[in-house]
Amino acid sequence: MDDHRFDPLGQLPEDPQSGLRVGYPYDEVGSRIQRQTGAEKTLVFDYDPSHKIIIRASGGVGDERARNIHPSSKLGLETSLEFIRKVADFLDEPGNEIYKGRGASKDEIEGAQNELGVIFDPDYINFVQAFGGSFVGVAIYGFNNSKMLESSSVVDLTDRFRRDGWPGAEGAYVISMDMSGNPVMIDASGSVFTYDHDSGDTRSMAASFRDFVEAAL
Known part of the structure; x- marks a missing residue:
């Protein structure tokens, strides 16, 4: 079990995760500014004027472009950051780098x-x-996919199933x-579902994208 040790200010300077020591430096006003898993694997956290967190990757995740973290309307900013951390930890494991694609632009x-x-x-x-498009126990298509996935983007896949008249794909x-080979889709409410071609049934797979991915990690 992970041993989370917070300091007197309520900060988490170090977090053991599956035998790996992950460090979290903070600035003078108590904002987390980095996530460190080694000299070559550091995420730098910046903040915009509204205090929305911005990730600048250094070595471990994506490229050097700034990336806004969008708080989930259901879960909030801290939970969204925790989700990205879990995925990064999986892709940082030895041998898993081949599963990781390249981050998409705004x-x-x-x-x-x-x-x-x-x-x-x-x-x-x-x-x-x-x-980007990465394999995290399940293939997630986006853009700039890992070479372990086919090259289709989320647009390509969606267009393909819409053209084929797949129920649920239009919205x-x-x-x-x-x-x-059935499509895994996200609807306007954020729920993950599929339509089974053989049975003719729509089947719920997860309440959210986050739940879908975490169940596969």
Whole structure:
């Protein structure tokens, strides 16, 4: 079990995670400014004027572009950051770097939303900004996919299943496929579901994108 040790200021300077020591330096006003898992794997946290956190990757996740973390409307900023940390820890494990794609830009994400006529789930945005299309126990398609995934983007997959007339696809977007080739979709409420071609049934898979990914990690 992880041993979380907070200091008298309520800060978590070090967090043992699966045998790995993860450090969290803070600035003079108590804001977390880094996540350190080694000299080559550091996430730098900056803040904009409204105190929205910005991640600048250094070595471990994505590239050097600033990445806004979008708080989930259901879960809040801290939980959204915790989710990204869990995914980063998985992809940082030895041998798992091959599963990681390259982070998407704000323009790529906004362009995809406009083209598909949808609003992406905030945790999905955070995921593809940091990791692109990656395998995290399940394939998550976005942009700039890992070479372990096919090259299709979320736009490509969604367009494919919409053209095929797949039930539910028109008002949703496709982020993955199950073992039978059925699309895994997110609807406007943020729920993850699929339509099984063989049975003709719509099946709920998770209440949220975050739940879907965490169940696979």
